[in-house]
Amino acid sequence: MAASKSIIPSTVNPDLQKERDAASFNSEEFAAWWAGGAETLKFKRGIKEYMYKEFDKDAFIHLQYMSHEQVSEFAIKNSIAVAKKLRQLQAERNPGGDDYWPTLFEAPELWGVHLAGNPFGVMYVMVVRALKSQCTPQQWEEFGKRVERFEVCATYAQTELGHGTYLRGLETRADYDRATDEFVLNTPKISSYKFWPGGLGHASNYCVVMAQLYIDNQYKGPHMFFVQVREEGSHEPRPGVHIGDIGRKLGFVGVNNGFLGLKNVRIARTRMLMKHAQVHSDGTYVKSPADVLTYFAMVSTRCIIARNCALSLAIASTISTRYSAVRRQSPINPKEPEPQIIDHVTQQLKLFPEIAAGVAFRLASDYLWDLFNVTSSGIEQGKYENLPELHSLSCALKVLCSSDATAGVERLRLACGGHGYLASTNLANIYVNITAACTYEGENTVLLLQIGRYLMKSWRAALGGATLAPTVKYLADVQQNPEFGEWTGNWENLVKAMQFAAAKKTQLAFNSLANRVANGVSEEAAANQTGIELTQAAELHGRAFLFHSFLNEITGPKSKKRSSALNRVLEQLLELYLVNETLKNLSSILRFINLTDSDLSKLQSRLETALSKIRPDAVAIVDGFDFSDRQLNSTIGSFDGNAYERIFDATLKSPMNQKSVPKSFHEHLGPFMKSNM
């Protein structure tokens, strides 16, 4: 470790310092805006400083060298340490509140300590919430609170080996046994095993199990049951419970995803979560009233996913942008020294659109959150009519943020050349985690098809003269004005173009569907056959929303609170985002809108101009995201820009470098070479 002190300079790389000195705006102002205010920024920085100093700064490097078992053990130990520390902070600063514990347990500020993922993440992100909304008051007192207090540890088990998205297809069943006032739970086949829940492997002793309820062999639909799976004292699996780790995955290595088989496991009747539906002791089944509120809760979950994807993308942008400012490679002019790679225009095209996208996604999730709050107050007055709109919009946001950010992170990793492939840069790790968001909480294609169905309904309603919800109102506008009108290429016009393309694709899908039905295909088969056009329309609908919310947040009334220097930078990011996405979706736009060759050349030239305008501010912008080195966990992304020294320092920590000759030489390689002489 003595080596590490000498290798890494204590000064900032001059190439990076030069960038900071030349920025056109104050990155502190950006940081305060991005954090949601100067006070919040200060709070977040305070938390990071307090928390990170307690944890080994080299842990991320060491983690790369561990076995699956070591990582699993490390993650539990580490997350318990985080929980303890946060509770201590809560007790010190605001006893009885929850602003530190558990609020911060899964917060992005602490991602850098949950290095292998948090095995208790599902417990605090999902289970406690599910119990709060699904338990009767007695149930909450009896076991809900115990989970919240971390007296027991629980996860949420829905997905099975053979079933995911489609709830009614789940095979786990709970039969009510009137004689003993119990449910008998079974996973009858291998495909019925619960599979994937985070923390289920070896960290949980309880589990909220989604199972098909049967009373007297009569099917009552899927319900939630609170099931003890391990003994509280010994942690041994309970009788009839087959439980364990599902094994290695692409990422989330330490979160303890598990499997669960149940064989005649009996639980008290009162362990079905009965706030909405009930089973009485005589076997009477009381149906839940409308599930509209459960549905509504998912909107906020999808907002959080979108926001987390935005932040992951911003982290990756920070790493790649800083590295691109200190890496020098491939002369632009062979007579001059090699430039910072950030000066290559093709490199700028890899970096800056991702910075802009990160901002766009963050603002869209903020915007949706506001819409959510407005709708919430409506709901309290019994107004449910905007719910389908909001549900569909949150799906679109989740799909686009996860898929675009995943692709963006990978582009940013590749933009760092070979070194982007090194674990110590963290880019690979960010990728393997963010790509999972394309699949969890609603597989992206399945969600796109749901949005597509919503668009079909809206289109049909508008044809019938109905008034549409605000964010799909443009569909009705296009029905009334089927020509695009003048192409000006200004921002409002680009938003309108994306909406126009979305509406026209919706119309194409609608007509294809109608034609198929008219030709005798069943509604269901026709929907499947039109699946490609439905997902295309849904994607454009989401893009139009991203365009709209980004424009609104940057040029709307909030801009008055920012300095003109900061607004100029944000407007450049907006310009880049709108122009670049328009170019990327040009085939859809050109199909419905006539652009002249000169319009198209202008777009290309605006793209190149936007890149060159962002160039001098790029480092200051990512500085403004305000990620600490511990959050970045990257040898090439640190604030000081000493990339090569940090890579080399991390390299020396490989266990393979702790001895000069490996065992395999003596046992295999040495004897083999000798035998060939």
Place this chain on the structure above:
Amino acid sequence: MAASKSIIPSTVNPDLQKERDAASFNSEEFAAWWAGGAETLKFKRGIKEYMYKEFDKDAFIHLQYMSHEQVSEFAIKNSIAVAKKLRQLQAERNPGGDDYWPTLFEAPELWGVHLAGNPFGVMYVMVVRALKSQCTPQQWEEFGKRVERFEVCATYAQTELGHGTYLRGLETRADYDRATDEFVLNTPKISSYKFWPGGLGHASNYCVVMAQLYIDNQYKGPHMFFVQVREEGSHEPRPGVHIGDIGRKLGFVGVNNGFLGLKNVRIARTRMLMKHAQVHSDGTYVKSPADVLTYFAMVSTRCIIARNCALSLAIASTISTRYSAVRRQSPINPKEPEPQIIDHVTQQLKLFPEIAAGVAFRLASDYLWDLFNVTSSGIEQGKYENLPELHSLSCALKVLCSSDATAGVERLRLACGGHGYLASTNLANIYVNITAACTYEGENTVLLLQIGRYLMKSWRAALGGATLAPTVKYLADVQQNPEFGEWTGNWENLVKAMQFAAAKKTQLAFNSLANRVANGVSEEAAANQTGIELTQAAELHGRAFLFHSFLNEITGPKSKKRSSALNRVLEQLLELYLVNETLKNLSSILRFINLTDSDLSKLQSRLETALSKIRPDAVAIVDGFDFSDRQLNSTIGSFDGNAYERIFDATLKSPMNQKSVPKSFHEHLGPFMKSNM
């Protein structure tokens, strides 16, 4: 392990069997065609059978749970075992030949035994070849042969921590010391350390080092030196040599990528590879004659990369297609049972274009190989004029096959939902390996810019009336006929459209470049500023080549050797590939070619028709790729289709499942839960 026998049925999953029974063609005929003939197919199958039975069938699963050190040791032990086995086979079947050893050492047939990558891959793919082409006869006798015989172990060290692509930027230097008749090698800074060479970490005792040659402090350019880095007996690093493992990466975990620092390391003058350039003992420097042949060798390397990407994509297609035939999920009609997911049209769009792309890439690399052979005979007669064309084409093929196959593998992984994220499916592993091909042997963007420059030269030459090489001749055609002519949408017309778009993009880039220079920008800066358009033109040029070669191989004279049933299937793959790629590149096409709304609707409907026509043959097609279960190494892709049972079987092998309660419970989780009561 007793469990594994009982869990996995010995029968084929009926859903998969049904697919095979209903296929319209014989997958054995496909397999023979794909392998390059019935005899070759038989040979390959024989090799696989012989080799795989010697190696543990569960090794891939166990590997997922190992630490970095364990994987590194495993890879060396395992690859030595493969080498021994192949040499034994060589001795048995064809003593003195090389058809088994070392030809097969890195062959795709054996990928499934090099489970963590082959630490000696670089030695046989690059070093032996480099030595053969760069050594004098004496040098070859003295040390080249020793490497070929595996008496010593060598790798090829060019990339440095601070430099990759740009050879003249390398910092490692070799100074000739006339007094001792030696070179003195140094890596003066941290950024000069050699970094990344496969097998360098702990497996090699020699190294071909690329260094800047200086004689009397006069720069002579980069040259290759054969440097001993470890003692032959003890394997200890030699004096002045700092050598080790670069640490964990996204993939290629076991290939022992290493770093190398040299401090006044002296080697005899005769250890510079002197076939082309020489340094005499008096310090006289003799320059190499034209390097045209070194350059030429890279064409074949890029063909191999393209071919390997095609095969990786075909492996991933096999896994995902079989899984999609046995997975049932999400009803198309809620009143019917859940369908095989391969019946969802959106799923077909994820699978079938990748099958088609795998075939397209394989055929393009075959086609280029033929072109290569024709050019080779020309070169022997001193005709070098087609070399720039071939170089550029091989770059384009490398770029597109690596980037498209990488994206394709990821789409196929995501098409398997959550389970695609499991290590035991192998999809994640295929991804992390194939994505590296976007960076190694010429970073893709750098190559695209080189191709762009070649297109600029060709465009200028054609303007001057010169005759262009065959594969860029279409540029001159478009100059002469600047209108596209009739859109018919047939295959030849689609090829022509892609060429037309490539030519027009080339023209746009050419004009942008000229305008910038006319406005006083230097040639070099203008090339950088036009980088985006240059890479776009280059990409379209590559796509046009892929279109052309696919069409040629399927409808050309070779089709006469195939049954009409097989030709029908191949034609459907061609149709899908051409139509889908045309739609994906529609923005470039619509910019230059007028398509009516009806033309566009027809393309969409052809896409949907192509998917539905391939649907009944999809499983039989991937069967025709003839990958054995051991090559696939996938729980969800095996020939028998018992996906869930195999996943579960692999899951049970996690070391975390070998005891019921983990250590961390007693040390951390248990006490923490108790403290909260």
